Amino acid sequence: MIKNYLVAMLLFFGFAQVVAQQQITGTVSDDTGPIPGASVVVKGTTTGTVTDFDGKYTIEAKNGDTLMFSYVGYDAKEVIVIGSVMNVILESGVALDEVVLVGSRRSGRTVLDSPVPIDVIDVQEVASLGAQTTVNEILNYVAPSFTSNAQTVSDGTDHVDPASLRGLGPDQVLVLINGKRRHKSSLVNVNGTVGTGTVGTDMNSIPSSAISKIEVLRDGAAAQYGSDAIAGVINIVLKKATNELTLNVNSGANISKHSEQYDEGGIDGEKFQIDANYGVDLGKNGGYINFTGSLENRGATNRSDSMGQPIFTMFDIAARNLGYDEAYNMNPGALASYVAGLDPTLQAVYDQGVANGDSYLDIIASDGATFEGDTSNPAPITEYELAQRGLTRDDFRMKIGQSKLRGGKFLMNMELPLDDAGSTVYAFGGISFRDGLGAGFYRRPAYTDGRGNQEALPNGFLPHIASKIIDKSLAAGIKGKIGDWDVDFSNTYGTNSFDFTIENTVNATLGTSSPREFEAGGFSFAQNTTNLDISKFYEDTFSGFNVAFGAEYRVENYQLIAGEEASWASYDVNGEIVTGSTPDADLVTSYFGNTVPGGAQVFPGYRPENEVNQNRNSYAGYVDLEADITEAFLLSTAFRYENYNDFGDTFNWKLASKYKFSDDFAVRAAYSTGFRAPDLHQIYFNATATQFVGGIPIEQGTFANNSRLAQLLEIPSLKEETSKNFSLGFTAKLPDLGLKFTVDGYIVNVEDRVGLTRSFGPIDAESQELFDNASATAAKFFTNGFDLDNKGVDLVISHTMALGKGNLTNNLSATFREVEVKNVKEILGEEILDETLKGYIEDAMPSTKLNLTNTYKCEKWNVMLRNVYFGAVNDPDFRGTATPVEYGAKVVTDLSASYDLMDNLKITAGANNLFDIYPDEVPFEDSQYGDQFIFSRRTSQFGFNGRYVFGRLTFTLK
Amino acid sequence: MKNIKLIYKLFLLLAVVFVVSCDDSDDINDVVSQIDTGLDTNNTVFFNNDTDSADIYTGTNILNELNISAISELPTDTNVVFSVMFQDGTAAVEGTDYAVNDGIIASGAQEGAGSVVFYNVGDYEVSITGNDGASLNNTPSKLIYKVVPTVTFSIVWADSFYDYDMFYLDGFDASLTDVYTNGIPEGLTTLGYSGGISNMEAVTILSTDLVGETYLYLEDYYNDNASIDVTLTVAIEDGASTDFPIVMDMDKFAFKVEGTETDTGVTFTYEVL
Incomplete structure (x- = not known):
């Protein structure tokens, strides 16, 4: 419904603009002859064209519109449309220089006249063509x-x-x-x-x-x-x-x-x-x-x-089975021993830890082999518990x-x-x-x-x-x-x-x-x-x-x-x-x-x-x-x-x-x-x-x-x-x-x-x-x-x-x-x-x-x-x-x-x-x-x- | 104003488009916090020892409790059988290398205990091999008992009129006096204590607890400050025994041991303070 409304509005506006337009033609030249590539724009619109090799142009405009003629190296010129043929002669000059406000307290100073480097960015031109909007x-x-x-995971700086500027x-x-x-x-x-x-x-x-x-x-x-x-x-x-x-x-x-x-x-x-x-x-x-x-x-x-870090410990396995409070009150030796008995993969983690002389808490918190793409021996505790809970590592992505x-x-x-x-x-x-x-x-x-x-x-x-x-x-x-x-x-x-x-x-x-x-x-x-x-x-x-x-x-x-x-x-x-x-x-x-x-x-x-x-x-x-x-x-x-x-x-x-x-x-x-x-x-x-x-x-x-x-x-x-x-x-x-x-x-x-x-x-x-x-x-x-x-x-x-x-x-x-x-x-x-x-x-x-x-x-x-x-x-x-x-x-x-x-x-x-x-x-x-x-x-x-x-x-x- | 109606229509469009594009969701993914899966347990008996790791250091002829537990209370008295072997897989001989008592979990209880005593230095593996409960699994987990030599520190003096007590500490604090009044300073741990009323005292410490610098503190219980000769004997199990003369004239740190761990065990250097 929104789409239809939009189309209807487009048609309405377009039709309104067709009325009263006419085709304006002419030639843009200087004192030596025609200027190809000169820009011709209807002022206040996006309607524009450029002259051809013979300096000729054609543009839609109506009486009373202002046409703007410009070309690098020439003074720009504005002419009000009267009639259907408008021939224009441009004079050479240092045209197209932007007047700037910054860098000088003298009004009318241009970019090229400035004693310091100034860039002038026409935001509308850039924003109209580019993907960048801010x-x-x-x-x-x-x-x-x-x-x-943009930054990520950086609080307000996100x-x-x-x-x-300049590093x-x-x-x-x-x-x-x-x-x-x-x-x-x-x-x-x-x-x-x-x-x-x-x-x-x-x-x-x-x-x-x-x-x-x-x-x-x-x-x-x-x-x-x-x-x-x-x-x-x-x-x-x-x-x-x-x-x-x-x-x-x-x-x-x-x-x-x-x-x-x-x-x-x-x-x-x-x-x-x-x-x-x-x-x-x-x-x-x-x-x-x-x-x-x-x-x-x-x-x-x-x-x-997918989240590759350890996600669960043996404590989480015990908590799921016995309840949080009971698991919390188990001493580490009991918890590790109990959890190890649930599955051979968990027992392998326990045995490996014991062989290393690890403390029970370390065994409980460990994830066995590290998860580095070694699919033959993934992190057993996390993998076991993910399966039990019906979850995947994607559920834990940041x-x-x-x-x-x-x-x-x-x-x-x-x-x-x-x-x-x-x-x-x-x-x-x-x-x-x-x-x-x-x-x-x-x-x-x-x-x-x-x-x-x-x-x-x-x-x-x-x-x-x-x-x-x-x-x-x-x-x-x-x-x-x-x-x-x-x-x-x-x-x-x-x-x-x-x-x-x-x-x-x-x-x-x-x-x-x-x-x-x-x-x-x-x-x-x-x-x-x-x-x-x-x-x-x-x-x-x-x-x-x-x-x-x-x-x-x-x-x-x-x-x-x-x-x-x-x-x-x-x-x-x-x-x-x-x-x-x-x-x-x-x-x-x-x-x-x-x-x-x-x-x-x-x-x-x-x-x-x-x-x-x-x-x-x-x-x-x-x-x-x-x-x-x-x-x-x-x-x-x-x-x-x-x-x-x-x-x-x-x-x-x-x-x-x-x-x-x-x-x-x-x-x-x-x-x-x-x-x-x-x-x-x-x-x-x-x-x-x-x-x-x-x-x-x-x-x-x-x-x-x-x-x-x-x-x-x-x-x-x-x-x-x-x-x-x-x-x-x-x-x-x-x-x-x-x-x-x-x-x-x-x-x-x-x-x-x-x-x-x-x-x-x-x-x-x-x-x-x-x-x-x-x-x-x-x-x-x-x-x-x-x-x-x-x-x-x-x-x-x-x-x-x-x-x-x-x-x-x-x-x-x-x-x-x-x-x-x-x-x-x-x-x-x-x-x-x-x-x-x-x-x-x-x-x-x-x-x-x-x-x-x-x-x-x-x-x-x-x-x-x-x-x-x-x-x-x-x-x-x-x-x-x-x-x-x-x-x-x-x-x-x-x-x-x-x-x-x-x-x-x-x-x-x-x-x-x-x-x-x-x-x-x-x-x-x-x-x-x-x-x-x-x-x-x-x-x-x-x-x-x-x-x-x-x-x-x-x-x-x- | 020219085109005012067009402007009104455009603002309406703007508002409608904004509403359409508005995304109220906070886009927060909340992983399911409730666990829907069932429990994956049968009742199991497992070790319930309150130690930091499966490696338990102990000495010979010391009674070691084997605490056990089940997930839920047992309906009948249940015997739990332990097996003991050397950690390298070789058989250990009951009566020669060790003695073990079955664990018992009483009816209506979850927890129980057995015990084991080791007679020889070595690394032993204790596991649960059986039980007479119904539908009761045994944990495959094991305990590793590292039976190490002990060191016995004993003091003796002539006259039992004087009373000296032993505190074996894991550090030094020059401010320590009148320990029964002031207590052990924060940061120090008592590894052994002997405080009888006769003219002799003795503490036995695991050799592994003597790695680093450890100290013997002697408390002159009655503060006699009488400068009495005391003989300190340091006896390493199955090893050397050495006497050191000490004069007890006040509460004091009397002796220092510096233990160094080596491949063959712990070696010691001694210093009378």
């Missing part, structure tokens, strides 16, 4: 030196993809919306993934259909924009379209050899997304308001195989892959001119709500510490982490002229919150009375930034001189909210919370004598002692001078002073220059200092668990930077990271060949980088005393612990040519980089980063990435072929071992095609990763955790979901 996905496949991939951290790139600072996520990544210890900006909370373009400034810009802009700046420019409704219906799935289960093949990761964008004019002076809504439903993927996600986003962007003098009120903001569901490690009954809670759940369980992510933002401001000065006064507020609900789990210390779901707490982060920017352009000074200055005041708040009691507490056999006075005999222990861990399995909730509610404020002032000394020579400088109420002040500056040797060749260079303020999350986040040793509560986990233990270990208060950036490059054009080049080399040195340390414990009597004084046994911290040296080269080549009846655009971008960790500080005589942590920074992301995209537009067709080369990466888990592991370079191919069914209806179909390429598998079976992590969970060049096939319908209505 901001991170688009940038990962399109922007050079930008890397982002739903916020850590992103990196630096997710927190070392500043994100702006319409030139205003975007707030960060409330989540600090503390799991073993790329970006561990950092707080990034959640760009996936912004619907891509609300975005006109994304500007990526690949250079340090802290002197202009403040904290975080060490690797660069990403500016997301929102749409302003009016009187046009664009509706995208997007559907796809992973159809891959490993879909649903490793090596089985099938379909998973189904995705359905619907986006709508509509705008109306406001007032009569060019004002507008544009709305975007987006709904997304994304299924999970799973690339694990979920390794993309998490399930459902969400809705809404965004508004508006400007309202107040007068003819340019005074304008503007605002933009929105709300996004996402509901993610990821899974943790399967709690198999074979866990000897009782976390599987066999008494309540004899077959164990797969706990899930449900994350609710809410993002809200509103920016409002007024800009205009005061005298000759351009003034912009604005306030931007944004907040992000994470709430964790742990589902399908237990608190094992509560046994059969445990709830199955827990509210585990969460985080929130709020930021309010007030900006005053003033600038003036002196046309007659040099060849143009722009002076800008301004101020900023920012307030931030970070909260860590505790979970419900049962999510974090350990209970004794009487159901009372374990304290220092709880007798050892009252502790809940497993059959194997281990104290059963408390809290919600997979994600113990945050405790009241961990709660945080902290604020910080900062103020800044800047001056920015930009002079076209001559038509060919641009010089710019910026200075910024910023003061934070917690760590003090910082002063940064930048000097950039560009020299145009000709219209087609220019050299640019820049040097700047930068900084990144430690995030409130890094200063105050703490998550500790309590154990009682001899009646004394002992803490272990992540301790806040201002905790007593940190002070006893003389860990200094967090301060800002500082950086020095140097870049040198050139831009070149060969208009006759339709070629544009940019090559930029860079060196970025970061000092006092903030990171999450390895776990530390007491190593001698002196340190033991320190830990005892803090009632702690093992601890991690955030600290300014190391330096980074980062260098590389980015290359971008663009080419456009006429081909047949259409236009072929070829874009090649490449990045080659190297990151080195240096000057690692020590705590208790040990470096704060172990080899694994260094590996996440230095070589878990590709140091080489090449992207070749070929797009061919011809009449109603538009075809895109993209090949992305991802360089090799090393697995951090094996770094520093006798067997380091490298996952080889891969090429991932995307292919898609779109066709204009009607003037306002386009259909697109295609595939991301057409040839179903996967990263190399983890080479050691022992490291795959029983065939679960076949692909590394620590590093991934491009994810491991395999081929993604999609279809899209795009409606455009006026």
